Amino acid sequence: MSPYDTASRTAPAQDLPEAAPVTDAWLVIPLFNEAPVVREVVTQARSVFPLVVVVDDGSADASADEAEAAGAVVIRHPINLGQGAALQTGFSYLLERTDATYAVTFDADGQHCVTDAAAMVRAAREEDLAVVLGSRFLAGASSVGLVRRLILRTAALVGSRTSGMRLTDAHNGLRVLRRDALARIDLTQNRMAHASQIVRQIGTMSLPWREFPVTITYTEYSRAKGQSLWNSVNILVDLLFS
Incomplete structure (x- = not known):
């Protein structure tokens, strides 16, 4: 049994409807130490998005393999640089090596839904949009805890003010x-x-955009890694010093 299918580790496999493959978009997945789950995440994603580039950001485990x-x-950073650097590497790959019309940023740990x-x-x-941003709050109910919800709401207010969006x-x-937009x-x-x-x-781009309601699954696997807590801390640091 795949660890991705094991309830004690992470979310169960998504029941994906039959659909034509999305061939004008590439998934860009930053990756760091997600060996227990990333194979199933990529396998499921490729059932809808056959074109996937993973940027392994100096993982110490078998994530890249x-x-x-x-x-x-798979593109490999020899050392850990951070998620932003991994995304930029993936963006550069798409612009220089592919004719992709769209890039989709997607997490490696199973929190995102490929149907979203x-x-x-x-x-x-x-809708002829240059940018579509996922929002876990547009759909109403959310599994986000109170403290994290307050941090994310504050981050959204700050982002709205600094971006004009x-x-x-x-x-x-x-x-x-x-x-x-990617360029x-x-x-x-x-x-x-x-x-x-x-x-x-x-x-700053003056290009058409909108938010889109999506589901984020906070799995036992991700919570066990402390990801939600540390991401909240990092967001606070971002708001204070960026």
């Missing part, structure tokens, strides 16, 4: 960027501050 075994293109990502790409196509969720890792992203913030930097840069 697991992602490669699932069929992803596909719906966001579809919205970008149908009206946001409900400025730190959601699920995003769709059309190629013209104008230049991440110099390697770590968590990259999320605020992306929003600020999008705000």
